[in-house]
Amino acid sequence: MKRPSVKRLSLKRLTRRLPVRRPRLPAFTHTIRFRLTVLYSGLLFVLTALVLGGVYIAVERSGDAHPVTKQYSAEKYVGERYVGQIQVARVEEIEAAVNYETLGNLRRFSYAVLGGVAATSLALGWILSGRALRPVRAISRTAADIQATDLSQRIRLTGPKDELRDLADTVDSMLDRLDEAFRAQRQLIDDASHELRSPLAIIRANLDAVLTAEESDEEERRQAVLGVDRATTRMTRLVEDLLATSRRNAPALADADMDLAAAAAEACEEFAPLAAERGLTLRRRLTPGLTVIGDHDALRRAVGNLLSNAVRLAPPGTRITVAAGRNGDWLWTAVRDEGPGILDDDQSRVFDRFWRARSTTTGRDRHAGLGLAIVRQIVESHGGQVRLFSQVGEGSTFVLWFPAPNAENGNDTPPPTAPL
Template sequence: MNAREHLVDILPEWMKSARFRITVLYSTVLFVLAAVVVGTLYFALLSTLNHQFSQPLEVRDFNRNGVLDERDQEAAALLRVFDNQVETRTLENMKRYSFVALFVLFIVSLGVGWVIAGRVLSPIGRITDVANHIQATDLSQRIRLDGPADELKHLADTFDGMLTRLDEAFNTQRQFVADASHELRNPLAVIRTNLDVALANDHANEEELRQTAIVVRRAAQRMSRLVDDLLALARLEAPAKLAETVDLTVVGREVAEDFSALAGGRSVTIELETGAPATVAGDRDTLKRAVANLVDNALRVVPERTAIVIGTGRRDGWVWIAVEDQGPGIAAEDQHKIFERFWRPDGSRARTHGGSGLGLAIVKQIAETHSGTVRLYSEPGKGSCFVLWLPASGREGDTDQNASPVPEVSPLARPVVA
C-alpha cells in the first residue's frame, strides 16, 4: 500500500465522499477567483498612488526674492511624509482586510458549498437507498425523482426503467417456472400412478402390463417434448448469428415433405403456394422449426380430408411465410393470448391434443430473434392462418421500407367471388 492509499484510509468517511470533494473544489475555485480580484485591485491601487506621489510639486507663489520661504519648504516636506504614511497605512489596511475577507469567504464558501453539493447529490442518495432496499424477491421499489429534466433525473428515470424491466423479467421467469413445474407434474403423476397400480396388482396379465407401459411411454414422450421445447426457448433467448441467407420457399417445401407422411395418415393434404422470391438473413434451422411448429399445431386441430396450406411471398421490404388450416378457428378474445407460454384455449386446442404449450411461444421468439413478427388471422369456424413477417434480405430495392409488415388481411386470403 503506497502513502496515498494509506492517507485515504485514515481519513474519516465524510471526507472520502463526493460531496466533500465537490465542496472543497467549489470553495477553492471561489477563493482563487476572489484572491485574483483582490490582488488585482491592490496592485492597481498601489500603482495609482505611486504615480500620483511621483509627480513634482507645483509651486504657485514665491516671495519677493523669487524663492520659497524656509517655512514653506518644511511644510512641503511634512506634507510629502504625511502622504507617504497615509499611502503605506492604506495599503497595509487593505492588505489586512483582504486577507481577513478571503479567509471568511473561504469558510463561508465551505458551508454554502456543502449545502449546495448535498442538494445536488441528493438524488444519488435516493438511488443508493432504493438499491440497498431492493431484494431478489421484491423489485417494486422505485425512485420516482421529481424536478428538472437534468442528468440526475435522467439517471433516476433510467434506474427506474431498469428496475421495471427486471421486475417484469423476474415475474415472467417465476411464472414460467411455475407453469413448467405444473406441466411436468401431470405426466409424472400419470407415470407414478400407473406404475403403482401395476406393482400393486400381483395378478396382472401381460395385456394389462402392456397397456400400463403404453400409458407410461406416452407420458414420458410428452415430458420429453416439453423438455425439448424448454431447451429450445432457452437457446433462443441467447444472441443468435443471422449471417445465413435463407429461402423461405425452400424451408416451406422441406417442412411439407417432412410432415407429408403424418398428414397422409390423418387424410390431410399439405399444399405449397409460392409467390415472389422470399429470402431472409437468418438461421435456417430455427426458421424451419418455427414453420414446423405451425404445421404441427395445424395438424392437431384440422378435420380429416382437409388441407393445410404453406405459402410464401414478399411485400414492401418484408418476406412472409404462412401456414393456413381449416380448423375450428380461434375467438378474437383469445388471439392475443395464443403466443403465451403454456396457454391453451378451451375446446379443440386443449391439452388432449398432446402439445407442450410452448410451440407458438417458440414461433414468436424465433420471429423476434429475426427482427420480425408473427400474426394470427382467424375466425371461429373459418380456420386460422399464422404468418411470419421477416425483413427481406436486400431491402434496398423495395419501394417502401417503412411500410407496416402486418396487413389487415391474410396474404393467403382468397378473393370473395360475388
C-alpha cells in the same frame, strides 16, 4: 556463576513496534459532499486571494510607500501674527506616507475578506453540493429498497436533463431489463413445474400399477410402457418448447439473411411422414427468394409448430397447405388446414401461454401448450405480426407476416386479409 542474559529493548525499537494510531476523522469528511465543499471553497478562496493580491501589488507599485522619514520645523503665521513652530514634510514624503497607510488598510481589509470568503464559501459549498447530490441520494435510496424478489422500484428522477438524470434513466432501464429477466425466469419455472406435473404423475401411476400388481399380465405391462412413452414424449416436447421460448428471450441472437421459403420447406420435410401416417395431404406453395433478416432455426420452428397443430387436429383425408410469398412491403408464410376451426371468442386468446381451447364439437379441452405462444414470440421478435383466420367447421389459416428488407413505402400494418 553466570547471570542469565537479559535482552534489553531500546525505547526507539519499542516505539517502532507499537502500532501508530492515526486520529479518526468524522464520518462526514469521507463523503463526496464534503470533498466538493472543500474543492469549491478552496477554488473560491484562491481566486479571491489572487484578486486581492493583484490589487495590493498594483497599489504598492503605484508609488513609494513608507512612513515620513524626514520632517522640518517651520514658523506658522496666522495673518501677520506669529503662532509658533510646526513640523512639516515634503510633498513626496506625505504621498509615500499616505500610500503606506493605504497599503496597511488594504492588508487588513484583505485578511477580513479572505476570512469571510472562506467561511461563506464553506457554508454555500455545503448547501449547493447537497442540492447537486440530491439525485444521487435518491438513486442510493431506491437501490437500497430494491430486493432480489421485488424489482418494481424505480427512481423516475425529475428535473433538468443533465448527467444525473441520464444516470437515473440508465439505472431505471437496467432495472427494467433485470425485472423482465427475473419475470421470464419465474415464468419459465412456473410453467415447467405446472406442465411437468401431469406427465410425471402418469409415469408414476403406470409404474406403480405394474410394479405393485403381481397379477399384471403382459398386455397390461405393454400398455403401461406405452403410457410412459407418451408421457416422456410429451415431457420432451414441453422441455424443448420451454427452452425455445427462453432462448428467444435472450438479448443477443445470431440473425442473418435467410430464405423464408427454405425455412418453411424444412418444416414441411419434418412433418411430412407424420402427415402421411395420418392420411393427410401436405401441399406446398413456396415462392423462393423471400429474404428476411432473422434466425433460420427459430422461423423453421414457428412454421413447425403451426404444422404440428394442423397435423394433430385435421381430420384424416383432408389437406394441409403451406405457402410463402410477398405482398407489397411484407413477406409472409402461412399454414392452412381443414380442421374443426376455432371459435370467435377463442381467437383472441389462442396465442396465450398454456391456454386450453374448448373443442368445437365435444366441448372438451382439445389442446394446450406453448406452441402458438412461441410462434407469436418468434414472429414479434423479428418485427413481424401473426394473424389468424378461422371459421368453425371450415378450418384455420395462420399467417406469419414479416417486413421486407429495404421496404420503400414503410407500411407498418400488413394486409388485413389472408393471402391464400
